[in-house]
Amino acid sequence: METVILAVVxxxxxxxxxxxxxxxSRRKRPLPxxxxxxxxxxxxxxxxxxGDEAEAPSDESRRTIExxxxxxxxxxxxxxxxxxxxxxxxxPEPTAGRLxxxxxxxxxxxxxxGQGLLxxxxxEHLDEDTxxxxxxTLLTADVGVQPTQELVESxxxxxxxLGTRTPQExxxxxxxxxxxxxxxxxxxxxxxxxEGRTPGIVMVVGVNGTGKTTTTGKLARVLVADGRTVVLxxxxxxxxxxxxxxxxxxxxxxxxxxRGPEAGDPASVAFDxxxxxxxxxxxxxxxxxxGRLHTKTGLMDELGKVKRVVEKHAPVDEVLLVLDATxxxxxxxxxxxxxxxxxxxxxxxxxxxxxxxxxxxVAVQRELGVPVKLVGLGEGADDLAPFEPEAFVDALIGx
Ligand SMILES: Nc1nc2c(ncn2[C@@H]2O[C@H](COP(=O)(O)OP(=O)(O)OP(=O)(O)O)[C@@H](O)[C@H]2O)c(=O)[nH]1
Ligand SMILES: [Mg+2]
Numbered sequence: 001m002e003t004v005i006l007a008v009v010x011x012x013x014x015x016x017x018x019x020x021x022x023x024x025s026r027r028k029r030p031l032p033x034x035x036x037x038x039x040x041x042x043x044x045x046x047x048x049x050x051g052d053e054a055e056a057p058s059d060e061s062r063r064t065i066e067x068x069x070x071x072x073x074x075x076x077x078x079x080x081x082x083x084x085x086x087x088x089x090x091x092p093e094p095t096a097g098r099l100x101x102x103x104x105x106x107x108x109x110x111x112x113x114g115q116g117l118l119x120x121x122x123x124e125h126l127d128e129d130t131x132x133x134x135x136x137t138l139l140t141a142d143v144g145v146q147p148t149q150e151l152v153e154s155x156x157x158x159x160x161x162l163g164t165r166t167p168q169e170x171x172x173x174x175x176x177x178x179x180x181x182x183x184x185x186x187x188x189x190x191x192x193x194x195e196g197r198t199p200g201i202v203m204v205v206g207v208n209g210t211g212k213t214t215t216t217g218k219l220a221r222v223l224v225a226d227g228r229t230v231v232l233x234x235x236x237x238x239x240x241x242x243x244x245x246x247x248x249x250x251x252x253x254x255x256x257x258x259r260g261p262e263a264g265d266p267a268s269v270a271f272d273x274x275x276x277x278x279x280x281x282x283x284x285x286x287x288x289x290x291g292r293l294h295t296k297t298g299l300m301d302e303l304g305k306v307k308r309v310v311e312k313h314a315p316v317d318e319v320l321l322v323l324d325a326t327x328x329x330x331x332x333x334x335x336x337x338x339x340x341x342x343x344x345x346x347x348x349x350x351x352x353x354x355x356x357x358x359x360x361x362v363a364v365q366r367e368l369g370v371p372v373k374l375v376g377l378g379e380g381a382d383d384l385a386p387f388e389p390e391a392f393v394d395a396l397i398g399x
Contacts, residue, residue: 091225092381106395112356117174120137143359151180182392188372192228199231204287213249223283223286230285231273242288243259266290270310294338323347346374347365351376374386
């Protein structure tokens with residue numbers, strides 16, 4: 001009798017292990033689709049086979065070995081294990097109000113630009129020297145020569161009219177003038193919803209290390225947070241690690257990444273990404289490209305080709321130039337060349353958290369006549385914010 005019970009226990013343990021009843025070691029990751037198995041035409045169709053349960057739908061509740069009752073034993077208690085089956089896909093933070101949430105990251109620019117200007121303007125006597133200091137402050141923050149002159153001229157005029165100045169009045173004045181420079185009547189939406197077709201196509205370009213891949217990944221999260229579906233195209237084929245980096249971002253939000261062979265043709269990867277995006281019926285295809293120096297003609301030509309090849313499918317809806325805000329005026333030179341080659345439609349200013357030169361927002365828009373659409377304010381996955389002039393200026397001049 002004892003041997004019979006022992007045999008039953010062993011049988012249950014073995015079958016349980018084979019059948020996938022033990023879930024403790026299972027990682028919280030979405031499962032890849034099971035490999036196709038050849039149908040066994042000799043067996044009657046309704047008969048279950050050993051191992052069949054291993055392919056049970058992943059949403060079926062599973063039992064641990066402790067919960068399996070032996071014949072005649074107490075009724076099994078089925079414990080719900082929602083966490084064991086939940087996919088590891090992250091839920092990105094909502095995009096609304098991100099700039100407000102991240103405003104403290106602009107503290108360097110705030111101290112250097114906003115507070116600097118407010119302090120100068122609160123002086124009792126606004127003499128020539130003070131105005132020169134105002135000018136220097138703006139120039140140091142990379143606002144650019146022309147915008148600086150405009151702002152100083154306008155401020156001088158308005159301060160004169162104001163007569164006595166309270167801190168509140170000064171703050172309001174400066175806010176208005178800075179907003180005028182940054183521009184409040186521009187459409188800053190990233191264009192991902194072309195009329196009458198899907199997917200929307202976005203290309204991300206820029207020199208080495210500005211934050212293109214990071215931005216592409218963060219943007220995928222933004223889109224997913226807004227309920228859109230995304231395919232990523234790893235058109236940086238210089239290094240396998242570049243495609244891995246992008247794919248990791250994609251996996252975190254359940255977005256598929258299309259990649260090609262290392263050192264392969266980036267244009268064909270970009271083409272395939274849009275093709276797969278179409279076939280999968282996703283909303284947006286985001287194409288990450290390799291960093292390239294604007295001075296290397298061959299590489300710039302290659303970038304132009306990537307865009308032209310993608311446009312065999314449909315026009316590219318958005319070409320985002322990623323600029324590292326800490327490189328200051330040098331970014332403007334890059335911007336000009338990229339704009340010539342691929343017709344930039346929006347700017348992403350990254351690393352604004354690490355610089356006192358927030359004024360570059362003004363300068364770069366002037367230079368290109370293209371709006372800043374997104375700003376990077378940190379290395380965290382949700383540290384990319386839609387650019388909102390009011391929130392930005394408020395952050396610069398503080399409460
Ligand atoms: N502090 C800060 N770091 C950032 C930001 N955006 C990107 N980075 C960092 O910048 C570094 C380069 O980012 P990548 O996205 O790999 O840059 P890339 O342009 O794709 O680089 P290449 O493909 O080599 O040209 C990484 O360490 C990022 O974490 C940002 O907004 N703030
Ligand atoms: Mg990259």
